[in-house]
Amino acid sequence: MTVEFGSVIVGLSMATAANREGPAQGPSAVLAPPKDDLLELARAAALGQENAARTLMTAVAGGMLRSVRKVLGAHHPDVDDAMQDAVIAFVSALREFRGDCHVAHFANRVAVFTAMAVRRRSQTRARFTDLGASLAEQEDLHGASPLAGALAKRRRELVRALLDDLSEPIAEAVALHFLLGYSVEEIAAASSVPVNTVWSRLRLGKQRLRKALTDERFAEELGGLQ
Amino acid sequence: MKSSECGGELMLRQRRGACSATELEAARRHLASCDSCRMLQLIGADFEDEGLLEPQDDERIRRYVELSAVTARGAYGRAPVIPRLGRLPRWALQLAAAVALLGAGAAGAQWWSGLRTPAVTVATTPVRWSAPKAAAPAVRAPIPAEQAAPRLASPSAALDGSATAAVSGPSQAPRFVVPESASLLFAKANDARRAGDTAAAAVLYRQLQASFPSSAESRLSHVSLGRLLLDSGSPVTALQQFDRYSSAPGGELRLEALYGRAKALVALGRAVEEQRAWQQLLKEFPASVYAERARKRLGELR
Numbered sequence: 001m002t003v004e005f006g007s008v009i010v011g012l013s014m015a016t017a018a019n020r021e022g023p024a025q026g027p028s029a030v031l032a033p034p035k036d037d038l039l040e041l042a043r044a045a046a047l048g049q050e051n052a053a054r055t056l057m058t059a060v061a062g063g064m065l066r067s068v069r070k071v072l073g074a075h076h077p078d079v080d081d082a083m084q085d086a087v088i089a090f091v092s093a094l095r096e097f098r099g100d101c102h103v104a105h106f107a108n109r110v111a112v113f114t115a116m117a118v119r120r121r122s123q124t125r126a127r128f129t130d131l132g133a134s135l136a137e138q139e140d141l142h143g144a145s146p147l148a149g150a151l152a153k154r155r156r157e158l159v160r161a162l163l164d165d166l167s168e169p170i171a172e173a174v175a176l177h178f179l180l181g182y183s184v185e186e187i188a189a190a191s192s193v194p195v196n197t198v199w200s201r202l203r204l205g206k207q208r209l210r211k212a213l214t215d216e217r218f219a220e221e222l223g224g225l226q
Numbered sequence: 227m228k229s230s231e232c233g234g235e236l237m238l239r240q241r242r243g244a245c246s247a248t249e250l251e252a253a254r255r256h257l258a259s260c261d262s263c264r265m266l267q268l269i270g271a272d273f274e275d276e277g278l279l280e281p282q283d284d285e286r287i288r289r290y291v292e293l294s295a296v297t298a299r300g301a302y303g304r305a306p307v308i309p310r311l312g313r314l315p316r317w318a319l320q321l322a323a324a325v326a327l328l329g330a331g332a333a334g335a336q337w338w339s340g341l342r343t344p345a346v347t348v349a350t351t352p353v354r355w356s357a358p359k360a361a362a363p364a365v366r367a368p369i370p371a372e373q374a375a376p377r378l379a380s381p382s383a384a385l386d387g388s389a390t391a392a393v394s395g396p397s398q399a400p401r402f403v404v405p406e407s408a409s410l411l412f413a414k415a416n417d418a419r420r421a422g423d424t425a426a427a428a429v430l431y432r433q434l435q436a437s438f439p440s441s442a443e444s445r446l447s448h449v450s451l452g453r454l455l456l457d458s459g460s461p462v463t464a465l466q467q468f469d470r471y472s473s474a475p476g477g478e479l480r481l482e483a484l485y486g487r488a489k490a491l492v493a494l495g496r497a498v499e500e501q502r503a504w505q506q507l508l509k510e511f512p513a514s515v516y517a518e519r520a521r522k523r524l525g526e527l528r
Binding site (some may be wrong): 040041044045048049051052055056057058059061062064065068069070073080083084087088091092094104152155156159177178179181182184199206209210 | 233238241265266270276287476
């Protein structure tokens with residue numbers, strides 16, 4: 001998808017969304033984060049400085065919005081509500097933020113957590129109000145072939161359904177690793193838990209994912225699509 | 227290594243465009259033997275384009291930016307100070323407090339429309355963040371006249387930064403008010419840009435860079451000013467701004483800076499450098515929103 005060189009606000013946010021870690025540091029480098037430009041802003045915002053909060057949000061909002069959309073679905077009706085909840089939760093949590101991870105990672109983690117909570121509420125609401133409405137995403141193939149696009153869409157639905165089913169800590173680890181592409185160390189830093197805890201959570205999450213993606217029903221659907 | 231113990235570091239580096247050619251080959255071989263990484267790659271690809279930002283998100287993000295300011299003020303701002311009123315009965319003190327709060331609330335009500343009341347608790351263990359306090363709507367005070375962006379006699383000169391800025395009015399000396407903070411200057415510059423006052427925005431960005439050269443806002447402003455200069459037909463100085471941002475490693479806006487650099491070189495007709503710029507963008511961000519455009523342009527340049 002080509003985006004014209006338009007508004008700076010979207011440009012700033014899109015760059016944040018696309019560039020989580022910056023360029024490679026060298027062939028042998030691990031995923032080492034560069035200096036966090038946003039840490040000073042986060043500290044100033046935590047002191048109640050509104051303009052610092054605005055600047056900080058300008059930098060992280062795009063990544064947060066993408067994170068919410070990945071968890072909920074790009075066209076889910078609650079994306080905006082979830083994002084507003086996430087913004088409030090993120091800013092409110094800054095005073096307790098110790099800088100153990102990148103500010104952007106922390107912001108995206110808040111967004112993921114908030115979106116998962118919203119998703120669970122939506123599912124519950126739909127069940128009890130008997131709307132019967134599917135919250136499935138709209139077709140958005142991004143240029144893929146119809147079959148590949150349909151398979152990708154189905155896998156996304158399965159992954160999201162699994163996130164609803166898993167316990168919150170495991171769902172969070174799975175979402176940060178698979179949807180946002182964070183490493184084990186980055187998840188540990190963002191979640192303030194030991195690396196071994198993240199390993200355990202991901203191990204369980206991967207088992208459930210593997211099962212969901214190789215489930216016989218999915219295979220039957222694949223057969224129907226081919 | 228068991229597949230369940232594979233953290234997928236190579237796959238994640240590949241996803242971020244951080245792999246050398248050797249590592250890419252190693253990643254390809256690794257995929258053949260690690261079902262955990264195959265799953266990581268498959269799901270990553272499925273979600274990569276999900277929820278890409280679009281130009282119409284600009285307005286949405288503006289609202290989130292304002293919401294963050296309200297939240298910061300409400301969560302961390304100082305409580306209103308009620309002057310001592312002597313030995314008044316309790317009911318009188320309570321009435322005075324209510325009147326003070328109502329005054330602030332009425333002034334902010336119109337601005338508050340369109341924004342949601344801060345939500346109830348989102349956090350549960352183990353996140354450990356507390357419920358956002360109910361924030362009083364914050365009224366954004368108008369910038370006092372003496373702090374307003376100075377109006378300049380020569381917009382193009384101001385944009386290039388090559389001439390001393392002359393202020394219209396009785397005094398010919400530049401009237402740049404000493405800024406309160408880098409973030410305030412940055413906010414003022416952004417306000418001026420959004421209002422279409424590109425000359426004032428350019429001056430404020432440069433003032434920010436001169437006054438707070440090592441601040442985060444100053445670094446961000448290189449991209450903002452670069453884009454503004456490019457859109458205003460000053461590709462040479464735009465290129466300088468993008469290069470200043472890119473001269474330091476990393477950065478949240480590195481992609482934007484690389485893209486701006488490439489566009490500036492297009493405008494300058496420097497085809498060889500332009501080609502290298504697009505190649506660098508693709509090398510560092512192979513899956514970015516500008517990747518397709520970069521590949522198309524490289525095809526045209528061959």
